[in-house]
Amino acid sequence: MRAALSGLTTRGRSFLAAGIAACACGLLLGEADLLRVGVFLCALPLATAVVVARTRYRLSCTRRIDPQRVAAGETASVVLRLENLSRVPTGVLLLEDRLPYSLGGRPRFVVGRIESLGVREVRYPVRSDVRGRYTVGPLALRFADLFGLVELTRSFTSTDSLIVTPPVVSLSPVQLGGDWAGGGESHSRSISTMGDDDVTTREYRYGDDLRRVHWRSTARYGELMVRREEQPWQNRSVLFLDTRAIAHRGEGPGASFEWAVAAAASIGSHLSREGFGVRLVSDVGEELSGFSFETLAGTPFEGLLLDRLALVTSSGNRDLTAGLTAIRRGGGEGLVIAVLGALSDADLDACTRFRHHASACIAILLDTSTWTSTPATGRSQDEVRSLLVNAGWRVVSAQSRSDLRSLWNNASASNGSYAVVGSR
Numbered sequence: 001m002r003a004a005l006s007g008l009t010t011r012g013r014s015f016l017a018a019g020i021a022a023c024a025c026g027l028l029l030g031e032a033d034l035l036r037v038g039v040f041l042c043a044l045p046l047a048t049a050v051v052v053a054r055t056r057y058r059l060s061c062t063r064r065i066d067p068q069r070v071a072a073g074e075t076a077s078v079v080l081r082l083e084n085l086s087r088v089p090t091g092v093l094l095l096e097d098r099l100p101y102s103l104g105g106r107p108r109f110v111v112g113r114i115e116s117l118g119v120r121e122v123r124y125p126v127r128s129d130v131r132g133r134y135t136v137g138p139l140a141l142r143f144a145d146l147f148g149l150v151e152l153t154r155s156f157t158s159t160d161s162l163i164v165t166p167p168v169v170s171l172s173p174v175q176l177g178g179d180w181a182g183g184g185e186s187h188s189r190s191i192s193t194m195g196d197d198d199v200t201t202r203e204y205r206y207g208d209d210l211r212r213v214h215w216r217s218t219a220r221y222g223e224l225m226v227r228r229e230e231q232p233w234q235n236r237s238v239l240f241l242d243t244r245a246i247a248h249r250g251e252g253p254g255a256s257f258e259w260a261v262a263a264a265a266s267i268g269s270h271l272s273r274e275g276f277g278v279r280l281v282s283d284v285g286e287e288l289s290g291f292s293f294e295t296l297a298g299t300p301f302e303g304l305l306l307d308r309l310a311l312v313t314s315s316g317n318r319d320l321t322a323g324l325t326a327i328r329r330g331g332g333e334g335l336v337i338a339v340l341g342a343l344s345d346a347d348l349d350a351c352t353r354f355r356h357h358a359s360a361c362i363a364i365l366l367d368t369s370t371w372t373s374t375p376a377t378g379r380s381q382d383e384v385r386s387l388l389v390n391a392g393w394r395v396v397s398a399q400s401r402s403d404l405r406s407l408w409n410n411a412s413a414s415n416g417s418y419a420v421v422g423s424r
Helices: 002-006 010-029 032-054 215-221 256-273 299-311 321-329 345-357 381-390 404-413
Strands: 059-066 069-071 075-084 093-097 108-111 119-127 132-136 139-144 151-155 160-165 201-203 225-227 236-241 277-282 287-290 335-340 360-366 394-398 418-421
Touching: 010 032, 059 139, 059 160, 069 299, 075 093, 108 119, 132 299, 160 299, 215 225, 236 256, 236 321, 256 277, 256 299, 256 335, 256 360, 256 404, 277 299, 277 321, 287 299, 321 345, 335 345, 345 360, 345 381, 360 381, 360 404, 381 394, 394 404
Parallel strands: 069 160, 236 277, 236 335, 335 360, 360 394, 394 418
Antiparallel strands: 059 075, 075 119, 093 108, 093 139, 132 160, 139 151, 201 225, 277 287
16 A cells, blocks of 8 residues: 555545645635535545555566677667456556666557456567677566556566677688688697507697596696597687777777777687687686587577677786686697787887797787877887787788678788778
């Protein structure tokens, strides 16, 4: 009853105030008719509140988001299905689904009377230019009496998630030199098979078949170890993403950091579709691996990659040491593609020394000065490129309005040096 009284609308409160005033005047002036009118005006909203409070609708709500993963700037559709499970038909209902600010304003719908066991569906679009994971719901339900005197709100508890990933562009298959094919472990090493004690092992990686666990080595090293020689050959690549805040410029969706994340998403998706085993490694050493044909290669790993990149944030790291060490620790041989921001002298030295641990290194070097009007400090972009090229890196330079497709094609045509791709 207290909730019903608190749900009195402006009209209901006006009726109650007018009724109280009429009753007071009727008593003071001795007007019986005015007193009757006042009693009626007071009784109407109170009786309505009692009826609404005792009304028990049994409603179920299901929500469907199609698709549940969209790229930034694209639109998803949310479908709400409301079903009346009771034998009592409902009155007019006002639906309001709760959304984060980034997805737009809260959608509201007026649904007419729902008969017993009846179903109503409403649909609305959502769109975000900012990647991330967003919670949609819960649904708030308002119902009122026929006179509009009382309005109560009930909320469902169920919510759903919408993942907004970085935008992904289609890249053409290109040959980036003889090392583009990468290398599997059995391809790059000579494995001894003389006996169980001679088996070459490595640490367990997510997605490895547990039947390949070498228990004697596991007991010796204190962590799961698997046999190398039983692993099928697979093209391998490492995608290195520089997430350091000090290495990027700009703010919001137009920042150089967002361009780097989108480039990593497109390149990683392309390699995954081409059947490569991909390791995503950040400058802080965090990684996501997809080296298993059976579980992670192809589209399934592409989804995991996009989910991870949808939530990646800039780090407070000062250098690239942790990330490059993580690549070497996981077996950095093969193709390494690095999406890099501004580099310091220490970063250049680390990249130069790392080049000897991989068969092919490609750097997409962001000219972060084009993302801001603030003059750049330190070495010029041309000088940084030249130093990386002299160390054996293949370098393409990206500016604020560069097209990733052109960069990708120029990475093949650069013939071991570097290429610059400017505005579209």
